[in-house]
Amino acid sequence: MFASKGIYIKNHSEIELMRESALLVGATLAEVSKHIKFGVKTKELDMIAEDFIYSHNAIPTFKGYNGFPASLCISINEVIIHGIPGEREIKEGDVISIDCGVTLNGWVGDSAYTFATKGISEEAKKLLQCTKNSLYAGINKCILGQRVGDVGAEIQNYCESFGYGVVREFCGHGVGKKMHEKPDVPNYGKKGSGIKFCEGMVIAVEPMITMGKKDVMIEKDEWTCRTVDMSIAAHFEHDVAITINTPDVLSNFEQIEIVIKQNDNLELV
Ligand code: MG
Ligand code: MG
Numbered sequence: 179m180f181a182s183k184g185i186y187i188k189n190h191s192e193i194e195l196m197r198e199s200a201l202l203v204g205a206t207l208a209e210v211s212k213h214i215k216f217g218v219k220t221k222e223l224d225m226i227a228e229d230f231i232y233s234h235n236a237i238p239t240f241k242g243y244n245g246f247p248a249s250l251c252i253s254i255n256e257v258i259i260h261g262i263p264g265e266r267e268i269k270e271g272d273v274i275s276i277d278c279g280v281t282l283n284g285w286v287g288d289s290a291y292t293f294a295t296k297g298i299s300e301e302a303k304k305l306l307q308c309t310k311n312s313l314y315a316g317i318n319k320c321i322l323g324q325r326v327g328d329v330g331a332e333i334q335n336y337c338e339s340f341g342y343g344v345v346r347e348f349c350g351h352g353v354g355k356k357m358h359e360k361p362d363v364p365n366y367g368k369k370g371s372g373i374k375f376c377e378g379m380v381i382a383v384e385p386m387i388t389m390g391k392k393d394v395m396i397e398k399d400e401w402t403c404r405t406v407d408m409s410i411a412a413h414f415e416h417d418v419a420i421t422i423n424t425p426d427v428l429s430n431f432e433q434i435e436i437v438i439k440q441n442d443n444l445e446l447v
Pocket of ligand 1: 278279288289384415
């Protein structure tokens with residue numbers, strides 16, 4: 179049902195369907211992370227994800243979305259989001275953000291994880307840790323009585339306290355039958371501002387944080403979004419349902435992190 183301002187409110191059974199979609203994204207990213215090896219091409223990782231998603235009776239939501247050509251966004255180092263998989267090979271020391279969306283039973287799951295390959299700098303590890311922490315700091319504000327601006331303020335204040343850049347041009351969003359629903363959930367903002375959370379809202383919280391300045395540019399392919407100053411970036415994303423109790427995080431990173439520990443080319447940070 180639609181609440182005010184065009185926000186689609188999900189009932190209990192719809193949220194359970196969305197959990198299945200979100201968990202399938204986690205399972206897909208875990209499958210992909212088994213194959214992150216030095217020398218592998220990003221298009222090979224994309225094919226693994228696509229096959230995995232179809233074999234679970236789901237559809238890769240990104241493929242064809244506004245013309246996007248692949249099932250994953252794979253964004254390396256200074257690329258923040260929307261990197262197009264292709265011939266590029268994974269190298270030691272790369273920071274690899276992978277964003278994935280699936281549509282299962284008509285419901286979208288949308289989640290992202292930034293992987294540390296063996297050999298990344300201590301500085302880069304700190305950026306990844308901070309970005310992941312900021313995701314959970316933002317999620318902790320996804321409760322009744324809080325507003326969209328409280329999530330943004332939390333993420334912004336936390337990341338800026340480390341001197342990092344908080345990307346303004348892209349943001350989190352409502353998620354449901356469509357990947358991008360109302361409301362927008364910026365990663366910056368003022369406490370107490372914006373739409374108030376109510377039970378049954380489901381939102382994707384997704385901080386995009388840079389080691390340098392916050393300014394971004396889009397490459398000629400009209401998708402790849404990178405930092406202007408070429409500083410590296412990180413991106414983590416969870417789907418979260420607002421309940422009368424604590425935030426209900428529908429996606430999870432557990433399977434991904436089990437695989438990371440078993441993959442010699444990756445490091446858990
Ligand atoms: Mg995403
Ligand atoms: Mg998203």
